[in-house]
Amino acid sequence: MASSIVAPKRARGPRGLPVYICEYHDEALRCIHHAIRKRHMPFDGLTMVHLDAHPDLSASATMPAETVFKSPHEVYYALRSDPGGIAQWILPAVYGGHFRCVWWVRPAWALQIADGDYDVTVGGCARPPDGGHESACSGARRAGGAGPALRGRDACTPGASLAPNGAPGKEAAKLGAALERVDEEPPKTIRISSREPYFVEDGLFCPTSAQAEPKPLRMLVSQLPSAEGAIPLLEAAGCGPGEQRPRQAASGSWTLDVCLDYFACGNPFLSRTRPRIAAPFAAVQNGASFRRRPVEDEAAFLAERDAFDAAYSAVLRGSGERGGLDAAPAGDGSLDTLLGAVGRFLPEDERVALLADLRTALGSARDSELQQILEAGDMVTLPLHAVTEEEIKERLAAFQAFVARLCSDAGLGSRPGAVTIARSVVDGFCPMRWLCTLERGVLEVLQLCFGTLGILYSDELDALEVQ
Template identity: 25%
Template sequence: MAENTGDIVLPPTKRFRKIPIYVVEEHNDALQFIYSAIGGKKLPLEGTTLLHLDAHPDMLIDRKLKGTEARAGRNLLPLLQIENWIVPAAAAGHIAYVVWLRPPWAKQFRDGTRAFHVGDQPTTGLLRVDSTEPYYLSDALYSSHLINKRKLTFTVAELSDMSTSKQTIQELAETINISQPYVLDIDLDFFSTGNPFLLQYENIGLYDLLEPIFELKLPESDDEKEMEKAVELRERQLEELEKLFLYLEEHGNLEKYEGEKTELFDKVSRLSDVVIAEAEKLGEPPDWWLVFAAGCTRDQGGLPHHTSSEEQIRNMITSGLKPLLQRLPPPVLITVARSTEDGYCPPHQVELIQSLVLQTLSEVYDTDEPALHYLRVNTY
């Protein structure tokens, strides 16, 4: 159960007349509206809860992001991507509690509540966590020693796509234990989820070919030294892969690569031959950086993929989302991410999902007209 423990957070000094709704395309753009609400004293400076409905946790950290950058206010915003915008805000203290409601097909974390810290790795200043979850080990984000650290409480629970009883919804509401002030954050790919990397050179099954190259070898125990060693090896693996694919992006092949010819080099070399042959058939040069990005999602089973039927989408909203929201206190503000240009919410379904979600929000809450931020050029 997620509980707001620790220091007492004073309520914001001001309130919105009606609950604002901000609709963005890329999910990390939602954070600017949370920061604006903090600046306008609609949200407290510290301790806010984020109720996050999404097919993806978005709880990573850019491996090169420094703690000082995470605590730099709005200067942080241009440094973020869709998968790593929440934890940096937690490092600044603005978000203290995250509840990730996932659809049944998203299993990146086990259900339940855990608390961990986010802070600076002392020798590098890079932002890291002391969580030993595979989600963080796979990106070499674990560090047992942190400074300037903040506690983050993280709850994961499933909101089913099947017809859900009132008792089940009530139990879920009690489990996640949402209290004010909080932000309601909805990614439309929660209701129907695409994995755009599956379409990349699908004739050769590229996504599956990447698995043995990017696979994570988990430590055999949770001993601190074993964890640190595993992270060090993973960091080396990711750095070598990044170097190899950067070379491919610049030179098109590895024939004159002057780096060490490791086992990893051999694997990438064999893969590059297959990709180049397929790209020639398609009459297009390979996008090696996109191949690298796909590989970075391939460990731990890969990204979720589930295209819902229209009936399933409607049922998730009417039998899942709406009755749950009716059992929770109203949020301070609402952010909605479309996530369709990058292929995570199927483009042919996004308008239907958006209209149904916005209609539901207007029925449950006293809301302003949605601000369709995705129709404007993003500026910070």
């Protein structure tokens, strides 16, 4: 009888650290799945250290949560098809059981979610039949408040199409099928138990008790720690000094994710607006009092948000009707009334300064700038940070020190199982001017810290997976 014993696999020699480079950040999910299949990382219990100007913690308003367990390729398609898909790729990995901890390391000028150590759950939850209160651009809050959140790159990418390759027939068929099911229970989509405004404004909040198959998530938010500062990932929430959470025990149980817009960031919604004009509008949007604290009453929060949006839009529309405010005197009663309506939503100790800066910007703005700011809405708050070559060098040096410390015995004690890098140039979030410098700089840091790299580009995955 022929032997049915399978010969053991031949041991392979040491490989370089897997480094995946993609253009759109949602493609990082496919890269992570590839790394798991290749056993560079375990399937579950992973920690992700996520350096980015945007949290990418939104979720699709249309993709059924169960898709995560049925077909990864359907998830990839849903993300690429959604205008906000570049900001919706992390929570599916949490719901799928891969990520147990996500640490968003933000630059100083990205304020979408308040710094903190949050223990939340991510699960499936049905949305209201009308789709909830979010706009057509679901997951559109990739901006920042002086603490919590706003709409964002979690935003609709300007000019984004709903289908990457254009499939009107297929989409029409899907729409027809959906209309036939209008009387059925709405599908459960991915939601989170956090009451931070970032999530509530996108219609993503759902208490754990109402979630299907909730998965625990430790969500950390902080800036890059200083050389002397504590590493938040190693600190236990609610514990005293010196008490730490257990480290990741095995090599490969964490992954490093870097978006190049962490180092230099553009706002594609304000491509024709001067930064000094946009800044006061962003400050007013970010300064709204209701966005500076966790949401206790969702309905009241949304009502206040809508009232603020109306007052803010009235200021822009009023200035546009007057053809700009270059000649508007300081005592213009109409403008004072409009600004006063906005001021009711601002903290008392900041109100005068914020409104004064806004008045100056209104008086200096071109008509085309006012129009673009009006069209951008609260996307005006998306991080926008112009850099110099010297600042790029400083930020790369800080990144190198951080990675070296994170992998040392004083940190996680191991190198990551894989690294994902998102360029984010085509969608307008990383300025093209800095692409080559930043990609080369990040790879040099990784090589200095880890030696040989096994670099793989996301457009090579199809060929690899059919071999």
